[in-house]
Amino acid sequence: MELTESHTLPVPQQRAWEALNDTAILKACIPGCESIEADGENAYTVALTAAVGPVKARFKGRMQLADIDAPNSYTIVFEGQGGxxxxxxGDAHVKLEAAGDESTTLAYTANAQVxxxxxxxxxxxVDGAARKIAGEFFRRFGEQLGGDAQQNTDEAAQSAASDAEGEPQAEGAEETPKRKRSWTAWISKS
Structure with missing residues (x-):
């Protein structure tokens, strides 16, 4: 599986770099994260609970930061067991680039095997669950960084539009969580 995305963060590049290296912020932003603890230089142990379709498990793993070019980029190498x-x-290459004085573009390419x-x-x-987790991470990360409501609303709207698979909605209609999950339930029954 490969996942490539980019997001605009409402903070200067140095602040974005610091947040990406703050375990308290990361724990608050990673969906299902129970703990992130230092385990050597640039290495961490991680425990989280995740659900992918009908499979829900508690994963324990390790991530190592490599190829560090502060405050521009690094590579995260990760592995985890879910019983x-x-x-x-897999690994993820993360790159930060200034997009003006008060914003930063974060781009990443992640490769994973399960x-x-x-x-x-x-x-x-698996791909759908990974995109959903990544989307939730960036929504929370933007909130932690003090992102404005408009940016978070735009990202949520893009996510909802991709989940609806192009189906038109009545103006002002809210998409319920049940609607978002219906295609997942349908596929898992197949």
Whole structure:
């Protein structure tokens, strides 16, 4: 699986770099994260609970920061075990670039492999879950950095539009969480 995205953060590049290296901020932003603890130089142990389709598990893993070019980029190498649910491992290259005095563009490319039950449920569900987790992370990260409501609303609208798979909605209609999950439930029953 490969995931490539970019996001505009409402802070200067140095502030974005500091936040990406602050374990308290990361713990608050990563969906299902229970702990992030230092485990050597530029290494961390992580525990989180995640659900991918019908598979929900508690994962324990390790991430290592490599190729550090502060405050511009680094590579995160990660691996985790979820017991009977399987495992995940891979890497993500993260790049920060100033987009003016008060904003920063964060771009990343993540490559991951999964095994066990996670691999059996299909790449479409795994990819969808990864995009959903990434979207939630950046929504929370923007809030932690003091992002304005408009930027967060724009990202939520883009996410909702992609989840609706192009189906038109009545103006002013709210999309319920049940609607967002319906395609996942349908696929997992197949």
């Amino acid at each position: 009977a649910a399987g495992f995940g491992k 095994g066990g039950k996670l691999a059996q449920i299909g790449s479409r569900l």
